[in-house]
Amino acid sequence: MIGVFGVIPGDDAPSEGAPMTSTFAPRGDHDAVETGTDFAPLFDANGLIVAIATDAGSGEVLMVAYMNAEALARTIETGQAWFWSRSRKKLWRKGEESGNTLTVTELRVDCDQDALLLKVRLAGDGVACHRGYRSCFYRSVPLGRVAGSGNELVFDRAMPHRPPATAGSAD
Amino acid sequence: MIGVFGVIPGDDAPSEGAPMTSTFAPRGDHDAVETGTDFAPLFDANGLIVAIATDAGSGEVLMVAYMNAEALARTIETGQAWFWSRSRKKLWRKGEESGNTLTVTELRVDCDQDALLLKVRLAGDGVACHRGYRSCFYRSVPLGRVAGSGNELVFDRAMPHRPPATAGSAD
Numbered sequence: 630m631i632g633v634f635g636v637i638p639g640d641d642a643p644s645e646g647a648p649m650t651s652t653f654a655p656r657g658d659h660d661a662v663e664t665g666t667d668f669a670p671l672f673d674a675n676g677l678i679v680a681i682a683t684d685a686g687s688g689e690v691l692m693v694a695y696m697n698a699e700a701l702a703r704t705i706e707t708g709q710a711w712f713w714s715r716s717r718k719k720l721w722r723k724g725e726e727s728g729n730t731l732t733v734t735e736l737r738v739d740c741d742q743d744a745l746l747l748k749v750r751l752a753g754d755g756v757a758c759h760r761g762y763r764s765c766f767y768r769s770v771p772l773g774r775v776a777g778s779g780n781e782l783v784f785d786r787a788m789p790h791r792p793p794a795t796a797g798s799a800d
Numbered sequence: 801m802i803g804v805f806g807v808i809p810g811d812d813a814p815s816e817g818a819p820m821t822s823t824f825a826p827r828g829d830h831d832a833v834e835t836g837t838d839f840a841p842l843f844d845a846n847g848l849i850v851a852i853a854t855d856a857g858s859g860e861v862l863m864v865a866y867m868n869a870e871a872l873a874r875t876i877e878t879g880q881a882w883f884w885s886r887s888r889k890k891l892w893r894k895g896e897e898s899g900n901t902l903t904v905t906e907l908r909v910d911c912d913q914d915a916l917l918l919k920v921r922l923a924g925d926g927v928a929c930h931r932g933y934r935s936c937f938y939r940s941v942p943l944g945r946v947a948g949s950g951n952e953l954v955f956d957r958a959m960p961h962r963p964p965a966t967a968g969s970a971d
Contacts, residue, residue, distance in 0.1 A: 652947070652948040652949055653947070653948060653949060653951065654949045654951070655949075663931055664931070665953070666939075666952045666953045666954075666955075667949075667952070667953070668941055668951040668952070668953050679850055679864065681852055681861060681864065683859075683861060687859065688854075688858065688859035688860060688861075689859060690852060690854060690859075690861070690917050692910070693850065693852065693910060693915040701947065702947035702948075703947075704943075705941060705942075705943055705944075705945065705947040705951065706944070706945070706946060706947055708943050708944055733943060735940055735943075736940060736941040736943055737937040737938075737939060737940045737941070737956075738937070738939055738940075738941055738953065739863070739864060739929075739936035739937050740929055740930070740931050740933075740936045740938070744864040744936075746861050746937045758910075758911055759911070760834055760835070760911050762911075765910035765911045765915075766908040766909070766910050766917045767908075767911070768837075768908060768909055769906055769907060769908045769909075770839055770876060770907040770908070770909060771876075772875075772876055772879050772904060772906075772907060773876075773877070773879055774876065774877070775877060776823070776824070776872065776873035776874075776876040776877055777823040777824060777873075778823055778824060778825045778826075778838075780824065780825070780839040780876065781837045781838070781839070782836070782837045782838070782839050782909065783837075784837075785908075
């Protein structure tokens with residue numbers, strides 16, 4: 630069962646599935662939020678909270694995405710990772726097209742409750758990134774040099790990767 | 801040496817240390833950003849990019865913070881983690897007060913270059929969170945129940961934690 634969510638009056642483009650408020654606990658003061666047991670997630674001005682998905686086995690960071698209140702509620706209630714797609718402006722069950730669903734084994738929240746951490750089991754062919762890589766973090770930035778337009782990214786050649794022909798499939 | 805940064809004309813409150821533009825590579829098209837070697841980080845409307853710090857040894861997610869272009873440049877150039885403090889509105893070298901500095905062993909960027917991953921070695925007493933816990937993610941949200949105000953967070957009693965008397969020290 631999915632909880633009931635309201636929409637902020639005057640929101641210029643409220644669409645079904647993009648509620649801006651939630652039925653989660655109201656935010657208390659700083660100490661209460663950081664030391665208490667009330668789950669009072671802080672959504673930003675766009676109604677979103679950042680969510681980091683890590684592999685439940687290896688701990689590897691797989692991807693970063695955003696949830697609105699409804700995506701978070703669905704994730705809690707179903708144990709499957711739901712997000713809000715900022716580019717497509719819609720609720721999105723990760724893997725609904727690719728088969729690379731994320732089963733959440735643990736959901737954590739940080740001290741000030743404005744970031745979520747999902748420990749997940751990745752289904753399908755073990756690829757979390759729509760570019761065909763196991764993790765979205767398949768490139769590194771060299772350190773110890775002057776920062777600027779000359780910084781060249783280095784690909785992680787050891788990361789499991791699906792053949793390029795299907796790497797661009799949408800999800 | 802720290803690179804040179806501009807400020808968007810008309811920014812209502814440009815302050816030293818909070819530049820909104822950078823000398824990183826310009827953003828190319830979607831494919832170029834995701835498959836190329838140009839480092840072209842995407843800063844949001846506030847000039848920030850999310851950065852996740854994980855323990856270089858264990859892979860544990862320690863904290864989530866934000867960088868502006870200057871914090872990112874300083875991190876690249878010094879190998880120490882710099883962030884932009886949204887609450888204090890200032891550049892912040894993590895650990896400058898607490899001693900819990902983060903030495904960056906690897907910096908990665910995700911597919912669309914709007915999130916950063918830092919693999920770090922944590923100095924001092926091994927505590928990343930200002931609340932005295934090793935990680936900011938010291939509480940979990942129970943799954944498989946109706947989402948809402950009744951969700952009670954569960955503390956990770958096994959997480960290393962500094963005595964409460966000093967847990968609130970600022971950083």
